Amino acid sequence: MKIKVVKLIVVFIVVIVSIVLIASYFLKGSKKSKASSETVTFSFSPNIINQTSGEFTTEVKIKPSGDMFVRGYEFKVKFDKDVLELKDIQYDPWNVTTDVGDDNSKISFINENNGIIKVVGEDRTSSGNIVTSSEETKTITLKFNIKKSDRTLVEINTDLTNRVFKIDPDYTLISILSAGRADLNINQQIPTDTPFPTPTYLPTPTLIPTSSFTPIPSPTVTPFPTYTEIPTLTPTPSFTPTPSPTTTPSSPTTTIPTPTISLGCQCISDVCLTDCLFDYNDQVISYIKPPKCSLSANLFSTPPTSEEKQGWCKTLRVKGDADGNGVVDNVDYLYYVAVVFGGKIPAQVNPDFNGDGNVGRLDLDIYRLTMGIQ
Numbered sequence: 341m342k343i344k345v346v347k348l349i350v351v352f353i354v355v356i357v358s359i360v361l362i363a364s365y366f367l368k369g370s371k372k373s374k375a376s377s378e379t380v381t382f383s384f385s386p387n388i389i390n391q392t393s394g395e396f397t398t399e400v401k402i403k404p405s406g407d408m409f410v411r412g413y414e415f416k417v418k419f420d421k422d423v424l425e426l427k428d429i430q431y432d433p434w435n436v437t438t439d440v441g442d443d444n445s446k447i448s449f450i451n452e453n454n455g456i457i458k459v460v461g462e463d464r465t466s467s468g469n470i471v472t473s474s475e476e477t478k479t480i481t482l483k484f485n486i487k488k489s490d491r492t493l494v495e496i497n498t499d500l501t502n503r504v505f506k507i508d509p510d511y512t513l514i515s516i517l518s519a520g521r522a523d524l525n526i527n528q529q530i531p532t533d534t535p536f537p538t539p540t541y542l543p544t545p546t547l548i549p550t551s552s553f554t555p556i557p558s559p560t561v562t563p564f565p566t567y568t569e570i571p572t573l574t575p576t577p578s579f580t581p582t583p584s585p586t587t588t589p590s591s592p593t594t595t596i597p598t599p600t601i602s603l604g605c606q607c608i609s610d611v612c613l614t615d616c617l618f619d620y621n622d623q624v625i626s627y628i629k630p631p632k633c634s635l636s637a638n639l640f641s642t643p644p645t646s647e648e649k650q651g652w653c654k655t656l657r658v659k660g661d662a663d664g665n666g667v668v669d670n671v672d673y674l675y676y677v678a679v680v681f682g683g684k685i686p687a688q689v690n691p692d693f694n695g696d697g698n699v700g701r702l703d704l705d706i707y708r709l710t711m712g713i714q
């Protein structure tokens with residue numbers, strides 16, 4: 341009982357810290373977070389192409405405001421699929437994050453559907469890859485074929501999911517946001533002055549909850565976790581974020597909500613009972629009904645007890661509420677990211693939103709749908 345109280349206090353502190361970080365973001369009116377004023381600049385190299393046919397290659401490079409060890413990165417590249425055809429994606433010397441980032445197996449889909457490349461790459465060492473502020477570092481190389489001689493842009497917009505993940509000496513992951521958009525100008529297409537719509541994506545506090553990580557003994561290289569999630573790629577329907585300003589920030593005075601608990605709901609044989617009251621987004625995404633409560637003990641800082649597994653079977657959790665506090669917010673996303681990047685999470689937390697027993701891309705889809713992120 342005493343241990344449980346201590347754990348609840350830790351979770352309470354994590355949530356409060358996250359709320360304060362989010363609040364400070366809005367109060368300051370800045371994209372820079374309290375925990376880190378660092379940013380990363382994305383750029384294309386070359387960033388000008390003057391040819392009306394044939395193929396060309398360009399590299400996407402990053403340059404942070406300060407030297408750092410980078411464990412991974414994610415960003416989206418958009419191009420006009422009527423003018424250009426994507427031919428090749430190379431993450432060398434990085435690695436694509438399996439089943440999350442787009443690689444050459446997704447090229448046909450990208451060219452035929454939306455012209456959006458979701459880039460998610462990683463360094464598979466425990467220490468990360470050193471990236472300095474004095475020079476640009478390559479992330480990926482893209483090859484395109486020019487289908488039409490029109491002027492056009494290949495672009496990385498100001499979406500707040502464009503970022504790198506810095507890893508600190510204590511193995512804490514910190515999200516470093518993009519400093520701004522980047523363009524590759526094809527045949528003198530002039531970027532318009534029209535600002536990109538403000539994405540509905542809430543700013544991510546840069547601090548991964550410290551309590552969620554168990555430091556990895558150095559210098560042992562820890563292999564990156566392999567996804568066992570079903571590798572079916574759900575297409576991202578649209579690149580253009582929905583114009584805000586409907587998003588309202590959390591008030592700094594917000595108190596921790598009391599989750600609605602389904603009385604009598606239990607986890608039996610690693611499956612929630614059928615009479616548990618769950619909130620599904622099932623018009624768009626199919627869920628296992630009832631969901632499993634069977635995540636691997638390796639994901640947690642301490643193996644979940646049967647009582648903690650009972651706690652996973654609560655209302656709302658299947659819509660993206662990883663910590664079960666009744667609200668879906670950035671803290672839940674941080675727990676998802678922590679699992680994806682090999683960190684440990686508290687035993688009360690369950691980011692398996694679709695209830696298939698694994699944590700992966702399908703769970704992220706549910707979170708993004710709940711948050712209204714396209």
Ligand SMILES: [Ca+2]
Pocket residue numbers: 660661662663664665666667668669671672
């Ligand atoms: Ca939550």
Ligand SMILES: [Ca+2]
Pocket residue numbers: 691692693694695696697698699700702703
């Ligand atoms: Ca899952």
